[in-house]
Amino acid sequence: MSETMKPGEARAPGHTYQEAIVKDSSPPPAAFLDYSYEFLGDQDIPYSHYTSREYAEREMEKMWPHVWQMACREEHIAEPGDYQVYDIGHLSAIVTRTESMQIKAYVNACMHRGTALKSPGDNGYCQTFRCPFHGWIYSLEGELLEVPEDWDFPHVTAETHSLREILVDTWAGFVFVNFDREAEPLQDFLGVLPEHFRDFDIADRHIETHVCKRLPVNWKAAEEAFMEAYHVKETHAGGREFSEPVTTYDVYPKNVNRFIHTVGSVNPRMPVPPTEQELMNAMWGKRGANEGDCPEVPDGATARDVYADIVKKKLSEQYGLDFSHYSTAQTLDSIEYFLFPNFFIFPGLSLPMAYRFRPDPNDPDYSYFDLYFLRPHDPASRPPPPPEPMMLDVKDSYTLAEGLGFLGAVYDQDTDNMAAQTRGFKTCAKGGQTLGNYQEVRVRHLHQRVADYLEN
């Protein structure tokens, strides 16, 4: 380590992500070239932030009710009367589409004696919200319509006992809710996200695969497993030399951070760099991605550009859409944006995931992971209805979900680390996690944002 550098100034040897992608034949979106790293400190992160019930209770009291959270996609509630339940800890919301096609969200509890109107995580259709206990009925607009034996309730009116509305708004086809009626608007909360996603058509994608898995680790540690590419070499690549991807880590105010790493480029640490054809062969054959002979990379061309064109053509045929305007970086790279506190989205063409993490309200050592694959469709056509989520328990392999393809085994590798980390949190005498200043800055950003709410 250089003595003259300040903490956080050091970078991996060789070129940066931004320097790598400007060599692509198609210009990447301007946002990809942005550098927005900030040194956020180098103190250890206490393990009690993961393992303590008291800490989890403070998160539940002071953070979760006040932050915007992705409840569903708009296509979950395509028509009037469609609803989706979103549960976070002990809180539950019903998100629905009204007769006038507005999206509304209500606290999922009858105003009579508090019975939850809909089951956890449920979705479906109804003409009214009717409590299964005594039959109080509410319109899709949340208005109290009917109280059986209303002679006994002279003190109840639609003004006093309609469903409690909570904040709801949409971005890019996702529906977000916030239980705090005084919360800042979603648009402010999103920060740079809309601007950075200008060149993507996320609103015109739909959920093709949805897996919901129980994870044996605190929700923050679960998220952190996906926040850095530092683990790729050991967790996914068998420790092979030069398997570290060239990655940029960036933090944006207040709620957004990202990494982007290249696929199919030269690792600058290799003493003898591979030829473009060798890079092409590696991408072509990776995990059985393609059949037939690997195409030749013409003189002067790069494997990335040649392979991106093949991917764009293949996906154009598969989805009946034109992807020629996507740059090589947009097509190939692993582009992961995080929106505090629990939402990740990959806008790239090859890796089309979105993640949502939620704590287990009864045990800080467990969490729930919704994993979505989003696929594009013709903007003029209606998206297909979202699939039922496939529920996986802690020991179930992701490979049971066919829609995940080769990535099922990759997610298994990530999950194997989680149970081990939970055990280690409790035996480790050191008291906290030590983080890399650059590659693990997103982890620290997450903890600092949680602390902002807890200490406020």
Next chain:
Amino acid sequence: MAEDLEMATLAPETKGVVIHEGICILVCHTGGEHFAIENRCTHQDTALHEGRVRNGFISCPLHGVRFELKTGEPRGDLTRIPVRTFPVEIEGDRLRIRVSES
């Protein structure tokens, strides 16, 4: 033993109700398949036929319990009892609903 029911196939994404052998049967043609289930929610005996069919499920119009048309299995907390289902065979434009085998 109950007789099987024969009837014409339904138009795509429609449903129909028939009473046969004293059972009210709801037939749904959705997602390219025909399904036959008893037209009675196992939560509180409400008829299911006014519920919306989506993604292979029907939502009960009363409290919204969802049943998988293929298996009759319920979702959510309101009931754990599956709704009765009947195997369906298609011969040309005719349906045979195997009431005898259910």
